[in-house]
């Protein structure tokens with residue numbers, strides 16, 4: 001069965017492609033490498049002992065998509081491609097709206113034309129905005145606080161209208177919480193450009209000596225230790241959730257939270273990292289980061305009930321695996337090997 005994976009060279013896409021190959025799927029990737037390296041795909045092929053068909057194209061390029069759907073017998077699409085940095089989206093809203101919305105529109109149009117109507121979409125817990133209660137279930141009200149989040153919500157709404165117009169579509173909206181960690185091989189992982197915005201890559205780079213010290217944003221939240229609480233989920237568990245969504249047969253559209261259901265504070269993560277690696281992470285407390293919420297974690301029971309999926313890996317596993325990737329690849333993927 002051939003699966004088209006948009007954004008398959010990226011962090012979550014690469015881990016999902018590996019799971020797909022290992023489960024016996026044939027994988028076709030389209031990625032413009034705007035935030036990834038081609039070598040990630042080479043490493044997946046090495047790990048799986050199987051090849052990926054790669055198109056270095058933009059998903060906004062309708063002709064490229066037409067070619068892919070003509071040359072391959074695509075049964076379903078997993079749509080990861082998109083820009084994802086919250087702060088950048090505030091600075092460059094038009095780039096975010098254009099890239100994320102136009103690529104999605106073009107993709108869904110080409111899918112419909114080729115009668116491929118099974119889709120798994122990378123949504124995000126960001127569509128819950130500032131959550132009123134935790135844990136958050138899929139029926140919680142949706143709102144957004146930045147252009148990135150707005151693109152995710154708009155694509156969800158677009159897909160709800162598509163599903164309402166044509167009962168042949170089977171769409172899963174996967175709302176990820178905070179993916180961290182890496183494949184156990186240490187060969188693929190998260191490779192942010194420049195100084196990381198997210199907690200785990202910042203921690204691993206401090207541990208590696210690339211950055212001096214972690215700034216812990218806020219010590220005065222109404223949480224047990226005063227620091228922000230999130231639902232960190234191992235990227236391999238997350239990847240496996242995509243395979244469960246592909247296997248799930250349902251007419252229409254369903255949203256699923258993919259999280260562990262457990263909240264961990266910034267200090268929980270840092271101290272777990274220290275015990276998993278034996279490395280001290282230098283840190284200081286600074287003011288809250290604007291836009292951050294005190295606590296955000298999932299009620300993941302719907303995914304368990306309908307998809308038969310639950311996260312299995314612990315925070316300790318996530319820290320060990322993130323560190324293995326960072327220590328084996330101190331500078332991330334080699335940049336010079338980007339192009340074929």
Ligand code: NAD
Nearest residue numbers: 007010011012031032033034035036058059081082122124
């Ligand atoms: P990533 O940046 O590592 O991967 C995205 C990939 O899409 C990259 O390889 C990039 O080159 C590619 N891409 C972007 N725009 C494209 C376009 N127009 N055409 C072709 N390729 C394009 O990000 P990720 O962390 O793997 O996230 C994957 C998806 O999951 C994104 O849609 C993101 O918004 C969503 N998501 C991520 C997180 C997270 O914390 N990482 C959380 C929730 C949701």
Ligand code: WQD
Nearest residue numbers: 086124126197198199202215216217228229230266289292
């Ligand atoms: C986690 C916790 C910070 C960095 C973001 C996006 C969200 C989603 C995932 C895509 C918070 C604290 C962080 C640091 C810190 N992406 N922190 N020092 O903000 O929950 O979610 O990524 O959809 O949309 O907003 O993740 O990793 O940035 O922060 O103290 O240097 O770590 O305050 O409590 P966040 P994060």
